[in-house]
Amino acid sequence: MRLTRRAFGSKKMVSLFTLGTMRAIKSIDQMYMVVKEAYLTGINHIETAPSYGPAEVLIGNAIKKLDKKGLCPKEKWIITSKILPGITYREGKKQIKEMLRTLGTDKIDNLAIHGLNISDHLTWATEGEGAKLLNWSQKEGFVNQIGFSSHGSKLLIQHAIETKKFDFCSLHVHLLNQTNLPLAKLALKNGMGVMAISPADKGGHLHSPSKQLISDCWPIEPLELAYRFLIAQEITTLTVGASNSEDFNIPKKLINSFSPLTDLEQNCIKRLFSQSYFRLGKTFCGECRKCLPCPEEVPIPEILKLRNLYVGHGLKSFAQERYNLIGRAGHWWEEINAESCNNCGDCLPRCPNNLNIPELLADTHVKLLEKPKRRLWG
Ligand code: SF4
Ligand code: SF4
Incomplete structure (x- = not known):
């Protein structure tokens, strides 16, 4: 089967889903199972961070074991890791080298500033010690492209996109929270890759939906509808913060589902919002x-x-x-x-x-x- 890939910034093509690794850090076996399931799903992109505890070392271990069995995406694994803003040039160099060592690689594709949440962080990344660090990481060939994740204000995210210094961003953009959707579109228009942060969890705990939500989305599962909405909006890739094999059930079904929303999906979304307006009434x-x-x-x-x-x-x-x-x-x-x-x-x-x-x-x-x-x- 030919797998759908979308351009993530200016470099590599990624799958519609990305493996998020924050919830698979209990053991070597859990991470191995999750990375293997991601491979079997057709995922080629892994997202991690040093702040996710032992995630990077467990990923390095899992990839190595899977490689020995010939289980590796055609394009090799594309890895996005992160670095916290505000650190010194010297500390940052140390952290990037350590990141590569734990992942067992000499280069990663994408390095994101982890939580570019206030204007000082943007200054750090574009003019300060951070700018020097990010330049160094690319010049040394340790990193292909630079991006950011943000929980900051709309204005800050817009400024960050408009600097044109970033190739990708990870945003809270969801079916039930569309505030950042115009920013995601702006980033895409600027040639950036956009990763939606955990639609299953941060999109409204859709992994365990209420009866009300299930009934409003029926006959489509709320999480499936949320994934389909984001894919149809051309969001480059959606993270799946998997901890077990069931978390891949819907991504397996949708890994190639890049088509526009069907009439049924559009009707379900309309009903979802009309029911919500009805319940809220004048409030x-x-x-x-x-x-x-x-x-x-x-x-x-x-x-x-x-x-x-x-x-x-x-x-x-x-x-x-x-x-x-x-x-x-x-x-x-x-x-x-x-x-x-x-x-x-x-x-x-x-x-x-x-x-x-x-x-x-x-x-x-x-x-x-x-x-x-x-x-x-x-
Ligand atoms: S409270 Fe009123 S003014 Fe404030 S955001 Fe809501 S609708 Fe707008
Ligand atoms: S009524 Fe409350 S929310 Fe409104 S402006 Fe005054 S303090 Fe703020």
Whole structure:
């Protein structure tokens, strides 16, 4: 079977799905099984990071063993790893050499800045020590192309794309969270590769959908519909953060599914959103951001987006996880939750939907607040 590949930046062609390795770090056997399943699925692209604990050393080991059995993609494995922004030139050189050593290779295809989340990170990568480091890594032949992942503001991501210094980016772009879709399109227009970060997990815990979501998407599985939506939007590749062989069931089915959305898929998506608008009624937040700035710096659209997802789509576990991460994840997420609203009313006349924002913030807080859970990454 001829496998579909898409250009990821200016260098190699990658599969529609990418193996994300953050959830396969329990043992050598688990990583081996997951990399082998990725190969059998038709995946040729692996995404990892030194911050994923032993992932790189386990990948190096798995690739070596599979190679001995002749199980290797035709184009060889394409590897994307990452480096945290803000480190010194000297430390960065050490980290890149260590990364290559643990992966058991003398070169990787793609190096991403891991979490280009604030403007200092962009300055670091384009003018500061980071720029020097990234140049060095390419000149020495250790890295083919440079990109970034970001959880930052739309404006920051837009600036990063417009520097034209990056060949690819990893973004939160999802069926149920399309805020970054215009940025993904901008990156694609600029010739960059775009990787969607974990549609199964970060796209709304679609690995364990609610009955409500299943019924809204019926007869297509919510995760399958989300994958198909992103593929049809020409997002280059979607990460599958696999921990077991079942995680490849849908990617196996869709590995060559590059065609536009079918009538059935379009109808399911229409119903999914119309049901959500119906449930939210007059409390729907359009995320237009016109209510900002808030004197207490409450991130109103981000908080009400979580309410939209919970009330509109039944994404309880996802909305709770994100809400309870506020203030606990540094520059990776928001710092202030709904409790900081002092009911001043400044935002009220600015909302085109006439929402009672303080009341909805309080409602979100009551619905979503819970004890914090351990966070993986991003
Ligand atoms: S102005 Fe209203 S609709 Fe727009 S983001 Fe703010 S709360 Fe939501
Ligand atoms: S009412 Fe609350 S959310 Fe609105 S501007 Fe005042 S503090 Fe901010």
